[in-house]
Amino acid sequence: MKSNNNTNNTTDISNAEKATQVLVELHEIKKIFYTDDVETHALNNINLTINKGEYLSISGPSGCGKSTLLSLLGLLDNSSSGRYTLAGHDVSDLNRDERSAIRNKEIGFIFQAFNLISDLTVAENVELPLTYRSDFDAKQRAVMVNTALEKVDMLHRADHFPSQLSGGQQQRVAVARAISAKPSIILADEPTGNLDSKNAQIVMALLDQLHQEGATICMVTHDPRSAARAERMIEVFDGKIVADQLSQTPTAIAV
Numbered sequence: 001m002k003s004n005n006n007t008n009n010t011t012d013i014s015n016a017e018k019a020t021q022v023l024v025e026l027h028e029i030k031k032i033f034y035t036d037d038v039e040t041h042a043l044n045n046i047n048l049t050i051n052k053g054e055y056l057s058i059s060g061p062s063g064c065g066k067s068t069l070l071s072l073l074g075l076l077d078n079s080s081s082g083r084y085t086l087a088g089h090d091v092s093d094l095n096r097d098e099r100s101a102i103r104n105k106e107i108g109f110i111f112q113a114f115n116l117i118s119d120l121t122v123a124e125n126v127e128l129p130l131t132y133r134s135d136f137d138a139k140q141r142a143v144m145v146n147t148a149l150e151k152v153d154m155l156h157r158a159d160h161f162p163s164q165l166s167g168g169q170q171q172r173v174a175v176a177r178a179i180s181a182k183p184s185i186i187l188a189d190e191p192t193g194n195l196d197s198k199n200a201q202i203v204m205a206l207l208d209q210l211h212q213e214g215a216t217i218c219m220v221t222h223d224p225r226s227a228a229r230a231e232r233m234i235e236v237f238d239g240k241i242v243a244d245q246l247s248q249t250p251t252a253i254a255v
C-alpha cells in the first residue's frame with residue numbers, strides 16, 4: 001500500500017520530467033515588495049534552470065534576494081512577473097491553496113532556525129506535513145516517519161521533544177521532515193547558520209548523502225565552504241544572478 005502511493009507520487013513527476021529532465025525553470029522572474037511608500041525590487045529578471053538531481057548553492061550578500069528566490073521556488077509566494085515551471089507544470093499564477101497543495105507534495109524545506117513545533121514530539125513534527133496529505137493513512141505515515149528518522153539517525157529520539165535535543169539534532173529532525181514525503185526538490189535556507197562547526201558538518205554530510213541518492217537540492221548559504229560543496233554555485237547580487245558555475249570541489253571529496 002505504502003509503496004504504491006509513493007510510487008504514484010513520484011511517477012506523476014517522472015512522467016513530466018522524462019521529456020527533459022528539467023525540474024525547475026524560471027523565466028524573467030521579478031519580485032517587487034510594496035510597503036507603504038517604499039518599493040523594493042527584490043528580484044530582477046531571474047532566469048534559472050535546475051535539472052533533476054542537481055545540487056546547487058545560492059550565495060550573495062545579505063538583502064540580495066536569496067530568501068525571496070527560495071520562497072518563490074518553494075511556492076510560498078508568487079512572483080510579480082515572469083514564468084515558473086515546476087516538473088513541466090506552469091505554477092506562475094496559482095492561488096494560495098493551489099500553491100500549498102503542490103508545495104506539500106513537491107517541496108521539502110529546511111530553515112536556519114529549524115522551525116520545529118515545540119509541543120510536538122520528534123515523530124509528530126516529522127509527521128505533521130504528511131497529515132495534510134489525503135493520500136497517506138496513519139499506517140503509511142508512521143512508516144514514512146520512521147524511514148525518514150532512520151535516514152538522519154534520529155529514530156532513537158522519536159518520542160523526545162525539540163527542547164530535549166541539541167541544535168544539530170533538531171536540524172536533523174527538520175531534514176527528516178523535509179524528506180519524509182520524497183519531495184521533488186529540497187530547499188534549504190542557511191541550514192547550518194545556527195549550528196556549531198561540528199554539527200554543521202553533520203548536516204552538510206547529510207545533504208551530500210541525499211544528493212548522492214538522487215535528491216535535487218537548492219541551498220542558500222553565505223559560507224563559501226558550504227557553497228563549494230554543492231556541484232553548482234550561483235551568486236546573487238542586487239536581485240540578479242551574477243555568477244553560475246560548477247564547483248571546483250566535488251561533493252564526494254568534501255565529505
Ligand code: ADP
Nearest residue numbers: 033035040042061062063064065066067068069
Ligand atoms: P537575503 O535572503 O538575500 O538576505 P531577502 O530575499 O530576504 O534577502 O530580501 C531581499 C530584499 O527584499 C531586501 O531588501 C528585503 O528587505 C526585501 N524584502 C524581503 N521580504 C520582504 C517583504 N515580505 N516585504 C518587504 N520587503 C521584503
Ligand code: MG
Nearest residue numbers: 063066067068
Ligand atoms: Mg535570507
